[in-house]
């Protein structure tokens with residue numbers, strides 16, 4: 341099925357790895373020209389190079405989505421190169437302290453133990469990141485009377501998740517923002533939607549966890565056992581996913597994005613689509 345994405349110009353934030361990487365590559369496979377954004381230049385460049393090596397069109401752009409000046413520079417670069425922006429995927433949503441180490445101190449603290457610096461990180465990347473990128477492209481989309489904005493949220497923001505209150509707050513905020521914006525810009529043929537993911541592990545995550553466990557002095561056997569127990573614990577929370585036989589894959593998220601940005605979804609706006617193996621069934 342031709343999704344009608346050939347020649348469209350897309351920006352995908354936080355696309356230097358994992359789910360964003362898969363979204364960027366999927367858009368490129370459908371013929372879109374893709375700006376691969378990430379906080380870390382080398383990540384953005386690697387993904388863009390891999391897209392080009394596969395015959396697609398892409399540029400890597402380092403920009404911190406929480407920084408308005410960097411975001412406007414990124415959008416200017418895309419407009420200078422390709423003259424338009426048709427698609428924005430707000431995917432960056434997990435704060436990244438450094439390219440080497442992902443763990444934010446106190447990341448999984450209970451709310452009672454958490455402090456404002458943690459809240460700020462989650463709110464910044466989810467709320468301000470999404471608003472900055474959207475604000476920077478929206479006038480162009482209004483002018484061209486065409487645009488697709490998709491934000492990646494989490495079931496944590498819809499049904500709650502212990503130890504992730506700040507993250508859930510950011511994700512829930514994106515829903516209100518997206519629905520409000522959808523009402524403002526429908527008249528310009530701009531669709532604004534959210535995709536709510538359930539647990540979507542990706543290969544790099546296990547590797548990074550292994551590194552942290554090694555550093556903490558665990559043996560290889562203990563590490564594999566701990567990872568197995570962790571996977572089983574996640575699956576226990578996903579009775580339907582167990583029925584479906586697996587947790588989420590980055591390609592599940594990417595396929596939902598392809599649908600939302602295609603004209604097959606032209607009459608869908610202000611919606612949240614759960615891609616979660618049935619974990620939550622929110623109306």
Ligand SMILES: NC(=O)c1ccc[n+]([C@@H]2O[C@H](COP(=O)([O-])OP(=O)(O)OC[C@H]3O[C@@H](n4cnc5c(N)ncnc54)[C@H](O)[C@@H]3O)[C@@H](O)[C@H]2O)c1
Nearest residue numbers: 354358359378379404405431432433434436494537539540
């Ligand atoms: N993986 C899951 O299980 C899961 C579940 C639900 C929702 N999600 C959502 O999916 C999205 C992608 O998650 P992931 O697991 O692939 O994340 P990830 O941390 O593996 O990758 C995200 C990328 O975003 C980049 N990034 C972080 N802060 C940035 C910033 N300020 N500016 C630009 N880039 C930045 C990082 O450098 C990283 O390369 C996020 O919005 C996340 O909340 C993920």
